[in-house]
Amino acid sequence: MCLAASFAAESFAGGLNTNTNQSVLFQRSVARDASTDVDAPYANPSGTAFMEDGLYISVNNQTFWQSRETTVEKSPIFDEGENFKGTAFVPSLPSALVTWHKGNFVSGHLGVIGGGGKVSFDDGIPSFYALTYSPLKQMEAGLTQKGLKTSASSVDVSLEASSYIFGATLGAAYEFGKMISVYAGARFNYAMNSYDGSVGNLQLNTTVPGVNPDGKMMEASKLSETFATLAENAKTAEEKTQYATLAKTFETMDEKMTMELELDQTGWGITPIVGLGFKYKRLTFGAKFEYNTSIEMENDTKKNDTPLEQFNDGEKDHNDIPSFLALGLNYALLDNVRIALGYHHWFDSKANFSGDLEDHVDDTNEFLYGVEVDFLKRFTLSGGMQVTRFGIKDDYISDMNINISSRSFGFGLAYRATDWMRVNLSYFHTLYNDYDEVVDYGVAVYERDSRGFGVGFDFKI
Secondary structure (H helix, E strand, O other), rough: OOOOOOOOOOOOOOOOOOOOOOOHHHHHHHHOOOOOOOOHHHHHHHHHHHHEEEEEEEEEEEEEEEEEEEEEEEEOOOOEEEEEEEEOOOOOOOEEEEEEEEEEEEEEEEEEEEEEEEEEEEOOOOOHHHHHHHHHHHEEEEEOOOOOOOOOOEEEEEEEEEEEEEEEEEEEEEEOOOOOEEEEEEEEEEEEEEEEEEEEEEEEEHHHHHHHHHHOOOOOOHHHHHHHOOOOOOHHHHHHHHHHHHHHHHHHHHOOOOEEEEEEEEEEEEEEEEEEEEEOEEEEEEEEEEEEEOEEEEEEEEEEEEOHHHHHOOOOOOOOEEEEEEEEEEEEOOEEEEEEEEEEOHHHOOOHHHHHHHHEEEEEEEEEEEEEEEOOOOOOEEEEEEEEEEEOOOOOEEOOOOOEEEEOOOOOOEOOOOOOOOEEEEEEEEOOOEEEEEEEEEEEEEEEEEEEEEEEEEEOO
C-alpha cells in the first residue's frame, strides 16, 4: 500500500495550494482583482481605501460537487479502459469579509484558503492495486507449487483523504490624494490533512478438493478457518499437521495483504500581504502580493501498519503556500456596464512542498476576464472566465495528485433587496484538460470535473 507524500488539496479555483474563490462575487464575475466592493479585503485589499464610509459585511457559502478519475490503458495488470473514480461533495465552503471605512481603512477576511473537501475513492486507486500485483502473483505461484492450483487473486482497496487550510486576515489600507492607495496586512493559516486508507479482504481461487473444488474466488480468511476446522476434526496426526499448515499459510497471506493507515496532519504559518491601488475616473487598478507561507505539517498517526515510514507518528514535512501575485484592472464602459481583467502568478517552484514536489513544477499562471451589467435599478447580471495553466511535470502528477490545467466559467445575479442589503447567486463550472502519463502499470489518463453554486449576502451599515 502506498500514499503519495502529498495529497493535492481539493482546490476549487486558484493555484496548486490556494483557493481564490473567497466570495460569491468571485463565482459570479470571476475577475475581481481590482474590486472596490465588499470582496476587496481578499481580492484587492488596497481597494478598500476607495470605498465609501461605512461598515461592510459579506457572508458567503459555496457548495461543490467534484470528481477525479484515472483510466488505465495499455496495461499488463488492468483491463483495458479500467476506471477508478473519486468523488467529493462539499456542502459548505464558507467565507466572511469585513471592511470598516471611516478615516481609517481596516479590513478582515475569514475563509478556507486551501483545500476544503474530502475525496472518497471507494474502489481505491490504480497505484494501490499495482503495488499489490507482485505480492499477489507470488502467492499464486507459491500455492500452485504446493499442488494448490491458484490462478487469480484480489484485494479490496479504499481511501478517503481530506485537506483544509483555514485563513484569518487582518490589515489596513491608506489613500493618497484620492488616486493611490497602499495596503499592509497578514493572514494566519491553519492547515489540516487527514488520510484513512486500507487494503484487505484477500481472495483466491485456490482449487482444493472438498473445500473449493470448482476453483471459485474465496476469502483467504475463510480458507484459513475451514482448514483450521479440518485440523481439529482430523483423524490422523498427518492430516492434522497438513490442515494446520494450510490454515496457517492462508492466515499469514491474509495478514500480509491487510494494511491500514489512519492519520491526521496539522501545521500553521503566517502570510505577509502588501497591496497597491490606483483609481482615476472610470479606471481602477489593483495589485496584491502574498509572500511565501512556510507550513510544517506534523503527523498524528493513529495507525500505520504499512512499510511507509514517512507516515509514522511525529514525522514532519513541509507543505508551503507559494508566493502569489495578483494584478487587476476594472473599467466602466458605461455607468451600468463594467469589464474586468485579472492576472495571477504563483511562484510554485520557489515553495517547499511535501515530498519535494516543487522539483517537478514550474510556476502557475492564470488569466481572468469578467463583465457586469446593472439593469432595472436593483439587479446586476455578471459572468466571467478563468484560464489556469499549471506548470506540472509527470513526476508531480499521480492518481492522488490530479492538478491539471483548466478553464472555468462563472455567472450569476445580484439583487439589491434594500439600500443596505444585496443578495448574490452564482454558478461556477470548471472544465479540466485530460492528462496522459506513462506509468509502471500502463498509461494513466487523468480527468477531473467540478461544479458549484453559491449564495451570499452583502451588508452596508
